[in-house]
Amino acid sequence: MTKATTIKAVETLACDAGWRNYHFVKVTTEDGLVGWSEYDEGFGAPGVTAAIERLSARVIGKNAFQHERIYAELFAATRPAAGGVVALALGAIENALLDVKAKALGVPCYDLLGGKIRDRVRVYWSHCATWRINHPDWYKPAIADLDGVKAIGREVREKKFSAMKTNIFVYTNGRPQGWRPGFGSPFQPEINVDRTVLRNLCMHLEAIRDGAGPDVDLLLDLNFNAKTEGYLKILRAIEKMDMFWVEIDTFNPQALGYIRRQSPHPISSCETLLGLREFLPYFTEQAMDVAIIDTPWNGVWQSMKIAAAAEHFEVNVAPHNFYGHLCTMINAHFCAAVPNLRIMETDIDRLAWDHELFTHVPEFVDGHLVIPDRPGWGTEPNEEGLRAHPPKNKGGLLNYGLKK
Known part of the structure; x- marks a missing residue:
């Protein structure tokens, strides 16, 4: 395993998306490669961010190329509560790892x-x-x-x-x-x-x-x-x-x-x-x-x-x-x-x-x-653009129709 693929940090970011928020995972390797994914908390799934942040300790230090192993380890650690918000967190992490791996190889993810x-x-x-x-x-x-x-x-x-x-x-x-x-x-x-x-x-x-x-x-x-x-x-x-x-x-x-x-x-x-x-x-x-x-x-x-x-x-x-x-x-x-x-x-x-x-x-x-x-x-999120549109406290289906 080289620095190019060793995971150094897992972060979550969010921004205003009108009636909801957009949410992102940012995975950074030891030598500065960055992989991104997007996930959602507005379609009946509050708490995905908390699950990602809780699981990130098991991701840091691992080889981003071994995304199947990382997924399997995270699933094993969360097996008693498999599915739901936990599954969404695993999917978001997996997609960011695929982005890292493809960028490290210099290829599109479809390869x-x-x-x-x-x-x-x-x-x-x-x-x-x-x-x-x-x-x-x-x-x-x-x-x-x-x-x-x-x-x-x-x-x-x-x-x-x-x-x-x-x-x-x-x-x-x-x-x-x-x-x-x-x-x-x-x-x-x-x-x-x-x-x-x-x-x-x-x-x-x-x-x-x-x-x-x-x-x-x-x-x-x-x-x-x-x-x-x-x-x-x-x-x-x-x-x-x-x-x-x-x-x-x-x-x-x-x-x-x-x-x-x-x-x-x-x-x-x-x-x-x-x-x-x-x-x-x-x-x-x-x-x-x-x-x-x-x-x-x-x-x-x-x-x-x-x-x-x-x-x-x-x-x-x-x-x-x-x-x-x-x-x-x-x-x-x-x-x-x-x-x-x-x-x-x-x-x-x-x-x-x-x-x-x-x-x-x-x-x-x-x-x-x-x-x-x-x-x-x-494509990847423009962090300057995200900061220009800070996330709202509420949004998505959970707040749809509520009085402002």
């Missing part, structure tokens, strides 16, 4: 994963209309009616993206509002789907389709916003619409398999799962057409194992990606190397200062992300 299969990755415009409705202070122009929904559909087509994903909205006096009872907004723990929700969802989908035209693929994300009965009601209501996929989250693989076997549309799922053990029951149930893997949560090295298992079950994969630009690049390298890829998620609506926070931003050409060939992930 560590077997080399790239593709130079460009087809993407879909995620949270299309969603960000401009739910967070109008941060994403412009704000959408306040169906005309705005149609307009963003046209924008997708005019900017040459070939796919877009939206969510559930209810219109009151013509104004849309996100319907997310699965996340407590509104607070309806029974999570039932009534006629009003169905009628409004169909109206919303028809408007965005009208704007985008017939040649743009339409995806719908239902998240955790129904029970099995409600998901089936929604699928029946939109049966005649041409959907690329309908995304459903459920903690029960048998329930999802039951839904898929009755669905007229392809089903995607699993973005909140952690580790191959959690994915396997969904694979054996043949519960989804596309397995969504959160590579910042799982770690890219572990995500490749999940993707390999998906291949055995004749299932393609897609990354979960709604974070900052570093996560987009991390997912880009995964997408470049994984054989059984379906499509990549990305947010095109960005904060006004996102470009200030990173050394390089993603490049999109004709609805595809161009895979960078720079060493490591191909």
Whole structure:
């Protein structure tokens, strides 16, 4: 082991990201190599930073090239509480170690994963209309009616993206509002789907389709916003619409398999799962057409194992990606190397200062992300930019809808 690869420090940094914060891990070696990763505390996972900082003592002094060994040691040390926030911390550390290793070798991270299969990755415009409705202070122009929904559909087509994903909205006096009872907004723990929700969802989908035209693929994300009965009601209501996929989250693989076997549309799922053990029951149930893997949560090295298992079950994969630009690049390298890829998620609506926070931003050409060939992930946080946008005390789903 040389100084080039001996880990000297593990730090966490954060910055303001509008309605949430962005979070980063910085790993520094004895001779000054720096590896980065991005993680998230706003998507129902508070405390990841504390877990990373607690685990860092077991990382310092180790050889960054031995990321599989480090991961195994950290898993062993945390086995009684495996999964959850601890798993997210392990994934964040793993991704920073991959960045160090690739930079030490002078290669892009995809070379560590077997080399790239593709130079460009087809993407879909995620949270299309969603960000401009739910967070109008941060994403412009704000959408306040169906005309705005149609307009963003046209924008997708005019900017040459070939796919877009939206969510559930209810219109009151013509104004849309996100319907997310699965996340407590509104607070309806029974999570039932009534006629009003169905009628409004169909109206919303028809408007965005009208704007985008017939040649743009339409995806719908239902998240955790129904029970099995409600998901089936929604699928029946939109049966005649041409959907690329309908995304459903459920903690029960048998329930999802039951839904898929009755669905007229392809089903995607699993973005909140952690580790191959959690994915396997969904694979054996043949519960989804596309397995969504959160590579910042799982770690890219572990995500490749999940993707390999998906291949055995004749299932393609897609990354979960709604974070900052570093996560987009991390997912880009995964997408470049994984054989059984379906499509990549990305947010095109960005904060006004996102470009200030990173050394390089993603490049999109004709609805595809161009895979960078720079060493490591191909971008890293700009620490001066992070300091210019200090993090807020609160943010993300835990604070969504609370009175200011």
